[in-house]
Amino acid sequence: MIKLSANENFYGCSPFVKKVIEENAGSVSVYPDYQQGLLKEKIASKYDVPVAKIILGVGTVGIIDAIIRLLVKEDEEIITFERSFVAYGQLANLYKKKIHYASLTNFSCDTIAIFPLVNPKTKVVFIANPNNPTGTIINETQLKAFLNKIPSSIYVVVDEAYFEYVSDNSFPNTIELQKKHPNLIILRGFSKIYGLAGLRIGYGIAEEKTAAFLENFRVPFSINSLSSIAAMAALEDQNFVKKCSEQNKMEREFLVEEIKKIGYNVFPSHGNFLFMFFESNADKESVFNKLSENGLMVCNLKIFGQENSLRIGVGDRETNKRIIRSLTIH
Numbered sequence: 001m002i003k004l005s006a007n008e009n010f011y012g013c014s015p016f017v018k019k020v021i022e023e024n025a026g027s028v029s030v031y032p033d034y035q036q037g038l039l040k041e042k043i044a045s046k047y048d049v050p051v052a053k054i055i056l057g058v059g060t061v062g063i064i065d066a067i068i069r070l071l072v073k074e075d076e077e078i079i080t081f082e083r084s085f086v087a088y089g090q091l092a093n094l095y096k097k098k099i100h101y102a103s104l105t106n107f108s109c110d111t112i113a114i115f116p117l118v119n120p121k122t123k124v125v126f127i128a129n130p131n132n133p134t135g136t137i138i139n140e141t142q143l144k145a146f147l148n149k150i151p152s153s154i155y156v157v158v159d160e161a162y163f164e165y166v167s168d169n170s171f172p173n174t175i176e177l178q179k180k181h182p183n184l185i186i187l188r189g190f191s192k193i194y195g196l197a198g199l200r201i202g203y204g205i206a207e208e209k210t211a212a213f214l215e216n217f218r219v220p221f222s223i224n225s226l227s228s229i230a231a232m233a234a235l236e237d238q239n240f241v242k243k244c245s246e247q248n249k250m251e252r253e254f255l256v257e258e259i260k261k262i263g264y265n266v267f268p269s270h271g272n273f274l275f276m277f278f279e280s281n282a283d284k285e286s287v288f289n290k291l292s293e294n295g296l297m298v299c300n301l302k303i304f305g306q307e308n309s310l311r312i313g314v315g316d317r318e319t320n321k322r323i324i325r326s327l328t329i330h
């Protein structure tokens with residue numbers, strides 16, 4: 001089976017990073033750096049922000065966990081979109097925090113839909129940008145308007161796990177926006193384009209006090225040494241990132257066009273995956289089965305409670321042609 005179900009980097013990780021991991025395998029008997037100062041410095045210098053703004057986590061999910069666990073008090077509430085990254089809801093439920101879901105507008109996240117859900121108990125809003133699974137983005141104008149209107153006592157977490165795949169010029173520059181909106185928390189990671197999903201390392205950029213609070217509560221030594229070494233090496237190989245992003249864009253466009261020609265409902269995506277929506281669950285199951293029978297493992301979004309839809313990772317040309325061939329079988 002070719003795995004196209006978890007939005008991983010189809011091309012794996014950079015060969016340079018693999019080599020660095022191998023070279024450092026002998027160091028695993030030693031505890032990692034407690035503070036992870038060097039990794040934080042490298043991330044901070046990449047974005048030209050103070051080191052004190054960097055938060056690390058066991059995956060981006062580790063930081064989402066910390067935000068829900070630590071920033072949202074017992075009687076406070078969370079808002080996100082329906083058909084978005086499932087971890088927001090899973091972790092809110094786990095910690096018994098109330099979460100509201102804003103409706104999508106034509107399968108896009110329109111921030112206007114959030115305001116009717118805002119109340120004095122609202123503490124955090126999670127926005128995945130690009131959104132997983134729909135692949136749509138909120139642009140700079142929309143995000144600016146949202147940040148100007150939402151009370152500054154509410155944290156706005158913009159989860160940019162797929163940031164490096166975006167080529168649209170209207171995509172927000174959240175690092176700049178954060179200078180005016182200290183309630184904005186940016187999340188990015190190493191699981192997607194950097195191809196390090198198995199090493200579980202992600203980072204956030206937040207106003208200093210918030211970052212210090214979240215960092216102080218991080219489980220001691222939770223960022224393991226190989227993850228941190230690999231992340232630093234990965235940051236150095238920007239050529240790999242650029243190549244993967246360009247290749248993905250080309251293949252994404254090819255796949256969308258070809259799927260549309262067959263007559264299926266597929267949406268333009270800004271990530272490394274596509275969202276397909278079907279009239280009925282039976283139609284969806286039939287396509288899912290055709291893909292499985294042809295060795296293509298895609299995500300049946302029903303497992304996340306999202307009906308009538310599939311999410312398909314963008315592969316290389318050969319794999320994408322195989323997807324198209326499978327969809328045309330009657």
Ligand SMILES: Cc1ncc(COP(=O)(O)O)c(C=O)c1O
Pocket residue numbers: 006007058059060061062085128129131132159161188189190191197200201202
């Ligand atoms: C929007 C979004 N955020 C975060 C993650 C998880 O990232 P990580 O592997 O860094 O925990 C995913 C993974 O699918 C995602 O889609």
